Amino acid sequence: MKINNIWLLAILLIGFTSCESDDDTLADPAIEDPISDGPSPVYTSGTADFTTFVAVGNSLTAGYSDGTLFMRGQETSFPNILSQQFALAGGGVFTQPSINDNVGGLLLGGTQITGPRLIFNPATQTPGPISGTPTTDITNIVAGPYNNMGVPGAKSFHLLAPGYGNISNFPAAANPYFIRMASTPNATVLEDALAQNPTFFSLWIGNNDVLGYATSGGDGSNPITDQATFDGAMTALVSSLTANSTNGIIANIPNVADTPYFTTVPYAPLDPTNPSFGPQIPTLNSVFGALNPIFQAIDPSRIIVFSQTAASPVVIQDETLTNIAPQIFGTLMASATFPAFISNFGLDGNNPLVVQSAAGLLANLYGQSRQATSSDLIVLPSSSIIGTVNQMTADALVQAGLPEAVAGQFSTEGVTLPLEDKWVLLPSEQTEIQNATTAFNQTIANLATQYDLAFFDVNTFFSNVATSGFQAGSAFMTADYVTGGTFSLDGVHPSPRGYSVISNQMIGIINTKYGSNLPTVNPVDYTGLYID
Structure with missing residues (x-):
């Protein structure tokens, strides 16, 4: 009763091979700005100060995509894109804890502990790991602080935890990504962020407080953070980041059911025409x-x-x-x-x-x-x-x-x-996740109001993408796996194009909140899917 090539069967059911999306989902065409004979625009920061921009968060802030961190992915992180636009209105240098290669993945003393990134093979119409071996060893610590303080895997309360970057605590109570970038072994992520005296910040955290439970199928191995812990952590983060009257933008938590990680595999994939079934x-x-x-x-x-x-x-x-x-x-x-x-x-x-x-x-x-x-x-x-x-x-x-x-x-x-x-x-587990997401997002919205911050309702935005799609320049983006252009091959994290659209949404909100006039980027300049 063994059914071979079920992945290929799933591909046929999902319809990868019959995709009618335009080619810009799979490629990265060069788009040149039109030549203008008029004067160059003058960009201003309004009431914001972009001199020292610090981004705090998890993998979504770090630029994680296709199942890992890698150099090309980090270059298209939304904070890096924002920093380039901020530079037009007084923003300074923006540093990131770069991975050593474009293979992705991490080593510990020469032993691989996280895998390389995923790529899509057009010939076989299947995703799979890129060939190559990671070269970034977490024992080679390049201490920050960095402007991009996104730590993949971090939950809200992890940003306040001493020793989260201490290799002696790994793997029980330390994060491999923070180990290689922490200023000292026992520094907290928040401490390293504050050490730079940010004049503007972004905070997007809390996804993993529910996502870990969801991606583990709600099996109990990665429980949802309790409300009191989440509220306490978020309050501490926001109050600390705004202590010097610093401006910033805060984002909420998207519904996991709007991502292809949970919507791609059909509940009924067993095809009677499959000769093995x-x-x-x-x-x-x-x-x-x-x-x-x-x-x-x-x-x-x-x-x-x-x-x-x-x-x-x-x-x-x-x-x-x-x-x-x-x-x-x-x-x-x-x-x-x-x-x-x-x-x-x-x-x-x-x-x-x-x-x-x-x-x-x-x-x-x-x-x-x-x-x-x-x-x-x-x-x-x-x-x-x-x-x-x-x-x-x-x-x-x-x-x-x-x-x-x-x-x-x-x-x-x-x-x-x-x-x-x-x-x-299961439906009961989905209800648990939805209830927690709603409650956590209410906390985030309340803090944005209390501290007078720009607020990005990414939950509603991703929901709209999932239900109606999104026109991004000449590219129409959806939440479909592989073909949609919004999400990377891990099914959770955005693609470079997805991150560019997130950046544009944030720029519009920042401009409205603080009276700046920053330009957006062209999403078609960013690939929707890596094939190499």
Whole structure:
């Protein structure tokens, strides 16, 4: 029951190969400014002072894209783009803790700890890691402070944590990106930002306070920050950054469901025309046919059927369901036809221990299972495992006494082996995320009002991009994976073009708030997708 090339199947369903977007999504055409015979415009900062601009935040501030930091990506970080426009009205030098190469990724004492960046291969129509090895070792500390104080992975309270850049605390309580840029091992991110006496700042933090929970499928390994901790951290950050009457701009948290990380993989990707899956459907329906009467009696929503004429949903584990493993086991053991049923799979139906083992296997696998619905969000990385054999599960089943072939049959991810919680955001988990995002964004909005700061409602902006698209110069941008031009290949962080549009939105808000007249940039000057 192993389904090969499920990623290619997903591509076909998503429609990468039938994309009708214009070519500027995949390329980086040169756009020349029109020649003007008139006088050069005079740009002013209004009531703002751009002399020393410091950007504070996480990966979105650092310029992270395509799954990592790399030099080209950092050059198109929104703070770097802003600094270039600020320079037209008195802004000074803007420094960033540059990665050593365009491969991306980090080393620790020569051992790779984060991977290289993703690129898109037009020939195969698939994303994948760029060839090459990272050369940036976090033991080679190039102490700041830097104007770009964006630290990938940081949550709100991490910016206030002493030792967050101390390599002796890694990996439990230190960040590899901050280790290589901290002014001293025990300095905080906020301290290093304030040490530069900023005259203008940007603060975009809080995404990871909910995003970590979301990208882990809400499995509990990366919990949402509690409200009191978030409020305390944000208040401390904003009050400190504005202590000298410093002006700035603060952004809120986008809804994770507006990013392709959660919207690209369909809940029903199992295509009956796939030659590795279609022929298995009768056998699969026979297997679940032994369980569906039990599901029908207890909870009909758990019935599992694979269609021979349309794409079928994956099978998932839903921990919000009552575990009915005892009922499944008891019913199968009491069934007069179950021994004959398991004999069809090469098992000895006349051996009571084998019958008991088979009943226990089915009970444990499907006690909290169901097929996915359109209300479930399947995370992007699941595309690489759906339809593959989970070897750990298969090995465990072999050790439990099942023949190797049968063990493999019952270890196919999303088909006979329900997808783990980490691969799926259930509706209940989405509600938790949405509630936290709404509450956190209210805190951010209140602080923007209290401290009279420019405020960028990036949540609403990304929502509009996801629902209606966005016209950026000659490029029409959407939130579609690969083809949309807004997001990079990691499905969460913007592409260079996405960052340029964010910069333009901020420039417009800054101009309105502080009376400056900074020009925007041309988004088409920035690529929507790296292919090298």
